[in-house]
Amino acid sequence: xxxxxxxxxxxxxxxxxxxxxxxxxxxxxxxxxxxxxxxxxxxxxxxxxxxxxxxxxxxxxxxxxxxxxxxxxxxxxxxxxxxxxxxxxxxxxxxxxxxxxxxxxxxxxxxxxxxxxxxxxxxxxxxxxxxxxx
Amino acid sequence: xxxxxxxxxxxxxxxxxxxxxxxxxxxxxxxxxxxxxxxxxxxxxxxxxxxxxxxxxxxxxxxxxxxxxxxxxxxxxxxxxxxxxxxxxxxxxxxxxxxxxxxxxxxxxxxxxxxxxxxxxxxxxxxxxxxxxxxxxxxxxxxxxxxxxxxxxxxxxxxxxxxxxxxxxxxxxxxxxxxxxxxxxxxxxxxxxxxxxxxxxxxxxxxxxxxxxxxxxxxxxxxxxxxxxxxxxxxxxxxxxxxxxxxxxxxxxxxxxxxxxxxxxxxxxxxxxxxxxxxxxxxxxxxxxxxxxxxxxxxxxxxxxxxxxxxxxxxxxxxxxxxxxxxxxxxxxxxxxxxxxxxxxxxxxxxxxxxxxxxxxxxxxxxxxxxxxxxxxxxxxxxxxxxxxxxxxxxxxxxxxxxxxxxxxxxxxxxxxxxxxxxxxxxxxxxxxxxxxxxxxxxxxxxxxxxxxxxxxxxxxxxxxxxxxxxxxxxxxxxxxxxxxxxxxxxxxxxxxxxxxxxxxxxxxxxxxxxxxxxxxxxxxxxxxxxxxxxxxxxxxxxxxxxxxxxxxxxxxxxxxxxxxxxxxxxxxxxx
Numbered sequence: 001x002x003x004x005x006x007x008x009x010x011x012x013x014x015x016x017x018x019x020x021x022x023x024x025x026x027x028x029x030x031x032x033x034x035x036x037x038x039x040x041x042x043x044x045x046x047x048x049x050x051x052x053x054x055x056x057x058x059x060x061x062x063x064x065x066x067x068x069x070x071x072x073x074x075x076x077x078x079x080x081x082x083x084x085x086x087x088x089x090x091x092x093x094x095x096x097x098x099x100x101x102x103x104x105x106x107x108x109x110x111x112x113x114x115x116x117x118x119x120x121x122x123x124x125x126x127x128x129x130x131x132x133x134x
Numbered sequence: 135x136x137x138x139x140x141x142x143x144x145x146x147x148x149x150x151x152x153x154x155x156x157x158x159x160x161x162x163x164x165x166x167x168x169x170x171x172x173x174x175x176x177x178x179x180x181x182x183x184x185x186x187x188x189x190x191x192x193x194x195x196x197x198x199x200x201x202x203x204x205x206x207x208x209x210x211x212x213x214x215x216x217x218x219x220x221x222x223x224x225x226x227x228x229x230x231x232x233x234x235x236x237x238x239x240x241x242x243x244x245x246x247x248x249x250x251x252x253x254x255x256x257x258x259x260x261x262x263x264x265x266x267x268x269x270x271x272x273x274x275x276x277x278x279x280x281x282x283x284x285x286x287x288x289x290x291x292x293x294x295x296x297x298x299x300x301x302x303x304x305x306x307x308x309x310x311x312x313x314x315x316x317x318x319x320x321x322x323x324x325x326x327x328x329x330x331x332x333x334x335x336x337x338x339x340x341x342x343x344x345x346x347x348x349x350x351x352x353x354x355x356x357x358x359x360x361x362x363x364x365x366x367x368x369x370x371x372x373x374x375x376x377x378x379x380x381x382x383x384x385x386x387x388x389x390x391x392x393x394x395x396x397x398x399x400x401x402x403x404x405x406x407x408x409x410x411x412x413x414x415x416x417x418x419x420x421x422x423x424x425x426x427x428x429x430x431x432x433x434x435x436x437x438x439x440x441x442x443x444x445x446x447x448x449x450x451x452x453x454x455x456x457x458x459x460x461x462x463x464x465x466x467x468x469x470x471x472x473x474x475x476x477x478x479x480x481x482x483x484x485x486x487x488x489x490x491x492x493x494x495x496x497x498x499x500x501x502x503x504x505x506x507x508x509x510x511x512x513x514x515x516x517x518x519x520x521x522x523x524x525x526x527x528x529x530x531x532x533x534x535x536x537x538x539x540x541x542x543x544x545x546x547x548x549x550x551x552x553x554x555x556x557x558x559x560x561x562x563x564x565x566x567x568x569x570x571x572x573x574x575x576x577x578x579x580x581x582x583x584x585x586x587x588x589x590x591x592x593x594x595x596x597x598x599x600x601x602x603x604x605x606x607x608x609x610x611x612x613x614x615x616x617x618x619x620x621x622x623x624x625x626x627x628x629x630x631x632x633x634x635x636x637x638x639x640x641x642x643x644x645x646x647x648x649x650x651x652x653x654x655x656x657x658x659x660x661x662x663x664x665x666x667x668x669x670x671x672x673x674x675x676x677x678x679x680x681x682x683x684x685x686x687x688x689x690x691x692x693x694x695x696x697x698x699x700x701x702x703x704x705x706x707x708x709x710x
Binding site (some may be wrong): 051067071072074097101104119124 | 332335336339605670
């Protein structure tokens with residue numbers, strides 16, 4: 001019986017351990033997302049074939065999805081913020097948006113030669129919907 | 135399939151089918167309704183949904199305690215009435231728009247959810263306990279596992295039909311106002327109403343680099359033009375969401391009516407289960423009144439304890455099954471949305487459209503009965519007609535399909551109830567075949583095997599995740615295959631588990647034990663959400679590997695305590 005209880009306990013503990021990976025609080029700004037987009041930008045400079053372009057755009061899609069979710073969270077906070085806090089948030093957003101803008105420009109340029117390839121164009125189609133999808 | 139079973143099983147089957155149809159009709163649109171009516175984010179709507187589901191699966195423990203004292207039939211009847219009342223309350227905000235302030239409407243929703251959970255808590259586990267009691271007689275006892283497989287099919291027929299009834303009701307109400315059903319509209323209207331400045335700006339940024347990106351305001355404008363609405367964009371958005379709320383309330387009303395049907399069946403055919411509807415105390419009193427010996431099994435405290443420990447061990451393990459299985463409405467649906475192709479050929483679409491899929495299944499069924507050796511000439515003629523009719527209907531719709539068709543990620547969830555209905559007779563037949571040869575495995579062995587089959591289902595997903603590294607999107611058959619394997623696992627585990635609980639539970643705790651089984655499901659659902667949080671953190675294949683490992687370990691655990699479990703079923707067989 002002891003060994004059975006050990007198995008159950010380790011199952012539950014492993015679950016708690018894995019879920020603990022998520023427990024740190026996420027910051028309510030776009031710093032992490034900007035960092036990710038910058039990394040994707042860096043990768044986009046080494047695109048050698050349509051497969052690389054596809055991978056870059058797939059990861060970009062995922063990042064834009066996180067950005068969308070983070071922005072919606074930020075806006076809930078923005079509505080309840082004081083005037084000073086609002087200005088601070090606007091400033092932070094402007095900075096993040098500018099950096100994302102620059103990275104998107106580079107990514108778009110680097111993936112341009114592959115846009116007519118089927119896989120890549122499908123990813124671009126997905127990007128069309130990404131910011132407003134549920 | 136029903137030969138040799140008591141008639142009470144059919145009463146429970148249809149009463150349960152009505153209640154489950156009602157429950158899933160409500161559930162199919164509940165989150166969408168919260169978003170449409172209250173503009174809640176997916177996260178907030180998910181909190182209401184999660185709390186409600188927890189109540190649904192946890193309150194049966196309370197329901198069981200009540201029924202073990204008060205009587206099963208009586209508790210079940212009250213459960214149906216209370217759940218009916220809850221669903222009526224749920225229609226109020228949609229039908230009485232403008233009578234209450236928004237926050238009061240939300241209070242009404244919370245009250246409705248509590249009342250529905252309470253009603254379901256009184257109903258669900260106790261009906262299972264009652265079915266178990268029908269098989270406490272020696273002539274029926276060997277068929278208990280099969281009975282629960284059949285009973286389980288009723289749940290899934292109700293669940294399968296429900297989403298179609300829900301969307302049908304919404305489409306009907308919107309159609310009367312000249313609108314089409316577009317389920318992304320509440321979300322878009324919400325964005326528009328709240329005019330998200332940051333999001334607007336970010337969309338503008340993306341648009342400037344990737345041409346063709348659609349702004350949500352343009353999307354609303356396009357829907358407005360498509361539906362021929364004359365007013366402003368704001369008027370369109372608010373009229374549409376208001377009509378949509380009425381549509382959703384109509385679906386809730388349909389759910390309430392289904393409860394009445396369930397009540398009529400359960401109360402109207404009481405004579406078929408009345409003999410089994412007795413608590414230990416009631417059975418004793420009845421025997422005394424009739425001046426005969428009480429044949430109800432009485433157990434020593436030690437025996438009761440032994441059985442409760444066996445049940446507890448199974449509950450803990452089964453929670454891991456539900457944790458893995460209930461990824462279907464969560465990460466597997468996200469997988470369908472993000473990593474499965476969104477367009478399929480007209481041939482593949484045959485399996486995604488009910489108008490073609492059901493006739494195909496009917497045609498296959500017809501074909502099997504046509505060539506079965508034991509079929510009579512009359513059966514063969516009817517089967518041939520079913521085959522030809524099914525094939526003709528499927529072909530007539532197929533010929534009207536475009537070359538490629540879009541598939542919605544939610545549609546994958548309907549494969550599970552379809553597979554349940556199709557596979558139940560096969561699994562029941564398989565176990566019957568084994569029993570005739572004296573090789574039918576015990577209920578605990580079936581449960582353990584179900585765990586291993588679950589692991590196999592997620593191995594399919596893991597292979598899919600590896601394959602995804604070289605393709606744009608996966609073929610839908612990967613997910614369909616996984617659902618197929620998981621359904622087989624479910625049929626080995628869930629109905630058999632309920633049967634095991636009915637068999638092993640000490641008679642004076644029959645209701646409580648079934649409530650415990652559902653409580654384990656509630657914990658499994660919570661674990662499903664917990665594990666689901668890893669989705670964005672680890673690689674896809676790692677996520678599925680974790681599920682494989684957890685379910686394999688659970689299977690190994692069941693087999694490691696198989697003697698304890700089998701002994702508890704053996705002692706229950708001896709006592710019947």
